[in-house]
Amino acid sequence: MAEAVAGGQDDRTAKARIRDSAITTFATHGVDGASVRLIAEGAGVSPPLVIHHFGSKEALRRACDVHVAAVIREQKRAVIAAGAGLDPLAALRGVAGGLPLLRYLARTLADGTEEVAALLDDLVADAEGYLAEGVEAGVLKPSAYPRQRAAVLLLWSLGALVLNEHVGRLLGADLTADLSAPEALAAAGAYFGPVLELFGQGLMDEGYAERLREGLDPDSAAGPGRR
Amino acid sequence: MAEAVAGGQDDRTAKARIRDSAITTFATHGVDGASVRLIAEGAGVSPPLVIHHFGSKEALRRACDVHVAAVIREQKRAVIAAGAGLDPLAALRGVAGGLPLLRYLARTLADGTEEVAALLDDLVADAEGYLAEGVEAGVLKPSAYPRQRAAVLLLWSLGALVLNEHVGRLLGADLTADLSAPEALAAAGAYFGPVLELFGQGLMDEGYAERLREGLDPDSAAGPGRR
DNA sequence: CACCAGGATAAACGGCCGTTCAGGACCTGG
DNA sequence: CCAGGTCCTGAACGGCCGTTTATCCTGGTG
Structure with a gap:
């Protein structure tokens, strides 16, 4: 069911265009405010095609969540390979097409779907690793609650984004x-x-x-x- | 279906009951997800009465914003008189009926209406004052950007709430x-x-x-x- | 050629939405 | 008793919503 997201070259297919339009439309109008007709218009297709490809608006929203989470995870791996920073969202800034994803995330973080919750758990675990490295390198101070501190810092960062x-x-x-x-x-x-x-x-x-x-x-x- | 919130007595006028029901319903289902019919049911009245008292759903939402902002400002004054703390939301916790307001605020902060924006500006100004007092008392460290630091701390606090x-x-x-x-x-x-x-x-x-x-x-x- | 699988659409359906309408109950002052 | 206001309601309207249906178009396969 899931096509290869990592390839990314065939973003010309209608399905990908609908998904991208949905991400920006959800980000702009909110999930409730973004009608299927508006999403379809943004993708240059007819409303029923949206349903035909994704089954329902709710399933489309889940597909957006999955896609955003996949892109973030992938970009995070690339950033890690190049030397990690402290900002957990640096992965998305500057990436081509990453800004709409960031705005989508900002709009939907408060709703708390399953996928973004799992993504946050991942990000906290990553952040805890970074912080431990920083402590070992002597640039960060140790904490009595390393995991909770990582969670607080991530929540502050995402809260400011929201x-x-x-x-x-x-x-x-x-x-x-x-x-x-x-x-x-x-x-x-x-x-x-x-x-x-x-x-x-x-x-x-x-x-x-x-x-x-x-x-x-x-x-x-x-x-x-x-x- | 009449439901009893904390307190039991519905000696409140219907208009106040509608407003309170709107606040909790908006907080629970979101502004778009909360229908006038649902709000009316929560207040034990008919849907047209909601419109009759507030003119429109959008005006009702604005009335909720104004009410929440007024309560917060009032409680803040009371808290200040009793000796201020650092948590800008302490005013609402523990106040009878304050928790629904807090949840409403958490739900609607990201939407950015005019009223909550003005409320935030107030809270930042207050926070800057508290911080300056703390610096003078020697318990807080001085900052090169006092206003911006107050804003960041408030945004972190509210972001965690959202x-x-x-x-x-x-x-x-x-x-x-x-x-x-x-x-x-x-x-x-x-x-x-x-x-x-x-x-x-x-x-x-x-x-x-x-x-x-x-x-x-x-x-x-x-x-x-x-x- | 026939055929058909699948992308894509126009039209339409049922449902919920915010809101309007036309009054009904109930008080208050004469 | 009536007149007139205020508060409130059931029924209904128009509109947008997500989705379904029926149909067209296109290209690959025998």
């Missing part, structure tokens, strides 16, 4: 832009600058953070931000 | 739970623990972070993760 519109309004940065363009990279610095500052020096005095962390114990009922 | 489902799967914590319950607070520690560790000690060696920050300059094209 809220990209607000990132743009508040900071002027577009996280779904191609960062190989110098001006886009400079704009993204309004986000990555403070992030790297936080990553470097932290936010709080360590003793203060430690005291807050002890407050998470249930016996002491002083959670963060309570009287 | 991805609450993934937070639950990856860490077992529910950020939309009432953290005054000890077990919920303990579970939330799986998120807040690593967060406070990151806030305390940072993530990277400071020199390494500084070098990465310099890499944001356009001339040096070494973004994180290149081919």
Whole structure:
């Protein structure tokens, strides 16, 4: 049933055109707002052909999830081979045609389908590996909760992506832009600058953070931000 | 089918019941997925009454935005009077009836209506104030970009809220739970623990972070993760 | 040639949607 | 008693939705 996604050369077939149109249309209008007729128009085909090739709109959406996850995994492998970075989404930026996938991901991450959940689990596992390497190399600090720290960092990264519109309004940065363009990279610095500052020096005095962390114990009922 | 939310007494006016039902229904099914008929059923009224009181579904959604923003602003004032914390959402947790608002916010933050955008701008300004106070008190470290740092911290916080489902799967914590319950607070520690560790000690060696920050300059094209 | 498998389409169907319409119950003041 | 408002409802309308049906076109195979 699954054709070879990795080949990618025959993106001229109607089925691939429909899938790509669906990804961008879902990203633009949301899954509910993107009608089959709109997707078909974007692919230059008739609405019934969409159903003919994918069975239903829901199945088409699942196919998009699978495709996006496959591309991300493939690109991640390529990036790993070239030397990994910290940004788990670097794999998609700058890749030809990767930006619509990034926007699709931003739009559908909150819905939580099975496929993107599995993808996130993978990304967390990868991130934990990167972080361990960084710790071993001495550039990253060790953690008492390595897996949870990897998850938190990934969730922050993806959360900012989901809220990209607000990132743009508040900071002027577009996280779904191609960062190989110098001006886009400079704009993204309004986000990555403070992030790297936080990553470097932290936010709080360590003793203060430690005291807050002890407050998470249930016996002491002083959670963060309570009287 | 009349259903009883917390409280039991439906002495609220029908308009308020419709608005509250809309908030929870929007939060559960999404704005597109929540039909007027479903909202009306949740409020124990007929569908036309929803339109009669609010004019249209879109106007009802705007009324929900306004109401949520008003409640958050009001609760924030109360929390400030009692001594502010760092968590910008602490205002909503533990407040009677605040949890549905939190879930509504998580569901609609990504859509970016005018009202929630204005609310976010307010929250950033407040956060900047809190951070400045913390710096002055010596518990927080100063920043070269105070406003941007406040925005980043708020975006991380809200991003985790939007991805609450993934937070639950990856860490077992529910950020939309009432953290005054000890077990919920303990579970939330799986998120807040690593967060406070990151806030305390940072993530990277400071020199390494500084070098990465310099890499944001356009001339040096070494973004994180290149081919 | 006949044949037919499959890509592609126009037309149409049933269903749910947001909304409108035409009133019914119920109070309040005369 | 009636008049007039307010709150509320059942029925219905038009429209868009995802999907089905029936049909055409095209090219490869015997």
